[in-house]
Amino acid sequence: GAGVSQSPRYKVAKRGQDVALRCDPISGHVSLFWYQQALGQGPEFLTYFQNEAQLDKSGLPSDRFFAERPEGSVSTLKIQRTQQEDSAVYLCASSLDPTTYGYTFGSGTRLTVV
Amino acid sequence: GQQVMQIPQYQHVQEGEDFTTYCNSSTTLSNIQWYKQRPGGHPVFLIQLVKSGEVKKQKRLTFQFGEAKKNSSLHITATQTTDVGTYFCAGGAGNNRKLIWGLGTSLAVNP
DSSP states (O other), rough: OSOEEEEOOOOOOOOOOOOEEEEOOTTTOOOOOEEEOOTTOOOOEEEEETTTEEETTTTTTTTEEEEEOSSOEEEEEEEEEOOOOEEEEEEEEEESSSHHHEEEEEEOOEEEOO | OEEEEEOSSEEEEEOOOOOEEEHHHHHHHEEEEEEEEEEEEEOEEEEOOOOOOEEEEEEEEEEEETTTEEEEEEOOOOOOOOGOOOEEEEEEETTTTEEEEEOOOEEEOOO
């Protein structure tokens, strides 16, 4: 596609509910990143894929967070048993080569846990 | 761990005034990227600097990478209301494709 597509744009979850956030990267972009952005803050790294391989998941805040990219294109970020502190915008970014071309971000999913 | 500090946190200017934001890293960077995020929007890639002392220009925007590759700046000449947003620097280190982000500088421009 023309850009990085994320769905849903907005998600309200009750505390304890599981959620799944989807990212469709730009076709051909091998690198895919998930970031968490709290209000008024910069993006915080969660995890990174190169094709289907998850090369770095050091930013995932707890074992309730899980990400996958089984076929090297679409990625899903899953949060189990959501807590209020999980409320944030979750940004997906893809790149052909982030050290050369930078990241292209999607519009994000705003998650509110009530 | 690696940190990227960005100052100032906020800046209000009158339209037509200049604006500069500074980025400082605790470690040497392999590259630095700059992004702009409009209110309610997502970060948009502006530019990447790789070489020591590099200077790049995009119309009214001038980007610099320090000689030691530990600091960078973004300067906007004669700001316009369309420049409103938060400007982030993000540094890369080595082969790690994970960028370390500054907290951003929020720019407000009074018409």
